[in-house]
Amino acid sequence: MPHPGRTAPAPALAAAVPRPRAATEPSGRVAIVSASVGAGHDGAATELSRRLTAHGLLVDRFDLLDLLPARLGRAVQEGYHRMLVRAPWAYQRIYSSTERAGGGGPAARALLRAAEDRVLRALPPGTGAVVSTYPGASRVLGGLRLDGRLSVPVLTYLTDFSVHPLWVADGVDIHLAAHAVPAAQARAAGARDVRVCGPVVDPRFRPCGTGERSRARARFGLPEHAPLALLVAGSWGVGPVRQVARELRDCGAAVPVVVCGRNEALARQLHADGIEHAYGWVDDMPGLMHAADVLVQNAGGLTSLEAFAAGLPVASYRCIPGHGPANAAALDEAGVAVWIRDPADLKAVLCDLIDGPLGRRQSAAGLAVFATALDAGPAAEIARVHRFGVRHRTPLRVTRRPRRLAATAAVACAVWACAVGTGIATTYDGPGLMRAIGHGLDLDDLPPGHGPRSEGHHS
DSSP, X not given: OOOTTSOBOHHHHHHHSOOOTTOOSOSEEEEEEEOOSSSHHHHHHHHHHHHHHHTTXXXXXXXXXXXXXXXXXXXXXXHHHHHHHHOHHHHHHHHHHHHHHTSOOXXXXXXXXXXXXXXXXXXXXXXXXXXXXXXXXXXXHHHHHHTTSOOSOEEEEOOSSSOOGGGOOTTOOEEEESSHHHHHHHHHTTOSOEEEOOOOOOTTOOOOOHHHHHHHHHHHTOOSSSOEXXXXXXXXXXXXXXXXXXXXXXXXXXXXXXXXXXXXHHHHHHHHTTOSEEESSOSOHHHHHHHOSEEEESSOSHHHHHHHHTTOOEEEESOOXXXXXXXXXXXXHHTSSEEEOOGGGHHHHHHHHHHSHHHHHHHHHHHHTTOSOGXXXXXXXXXXXXXXXXXXXXXXXSSOOOOHHHHHHHHHHHHIIIIIIGGGTTTSOHHHHHHHHHHHTTOTTOOSOOSOOOSOOOO
């Protein structure tokens, strides 16, 4: 069943995505496979869809979670959410372990293999290229290419500045990167054809003038003249948001303006803490960024790219585990966002970002990421690949297809680890939970030592 912002058949998507004024009949068909794990992967898919439609292509969108067998996608989503909220240290250990191993364990691989037939059946006839905006989808599509069951090019759009090895799947023809830093990481992880095409964000994210800034502040009921620090924590509102909001307020550098996503309980807690400007889900994020002086983020995903497009300086602070520090390091390396590692530096860095040379340098560097001409961006590259194909051939895999019984057992094991193992985080102690999750995900390469990491990642 289609869901808003997730799986959408071609007619629904065509109605949702505006076409050029001189639109003609679509010249071809492209499929995009994302996953509703947070909002970043879907956000990238939405903007790619809009731009591909403007290029005259018909776009079909699919959510990988909807295509997992036995309706297991929601369990995987909920398990990931629970892990970030209840046992973030466990997610960090799993992230680090799979990063060293270059991919997931046998159970995770079996779960994705079980989705291959469903994904292949979902692709409409006439599909000329398939794009992934999620690592698991890249693995599924790459497997189909390796087996020779998918004959059209497969491209992965790397949504993050850091590239976990899970992003680089054998069989994927082309990886599209927003910047030279993630491109280099993708090549180091084994990607053969990596192209730097710039990021994709909603065009409403753009620099604004003084008048528009004042109107945005008035619209949200924000102070007219005080410096504002916009604190974001993804669509789920995870991480030590309350702690960071209080630190922003108490350091005196700026008034905190907090977006809690769908975590309405967090917004209520912040109001109880005396944080006046705390919101749940915000539809007008471009307007809120126009009102702010600096963005403080903890994950380094799509919101950071949106801030760059809006000319807003960005700071990474008290990042969520796993991809949070990895993205913060990559953004810092690229010179587009400063990573504040020491709380003692918070006030000085924020003041420099708001009204100092550091902020001006970062704003210019962020806008420069979008300097790639529109006809050379990711959508244009996808359209060219759809039209002309790829020069190299993906080598076929000689042997595969595990026995159905083994695959079913592995899938059950993975889902148990995600949906049940993390749910008992409040019952078991740290070592017990780590052993349970590690065993369930076949992560036999975990380093010695168990227990939570003392990095202040509390919710």
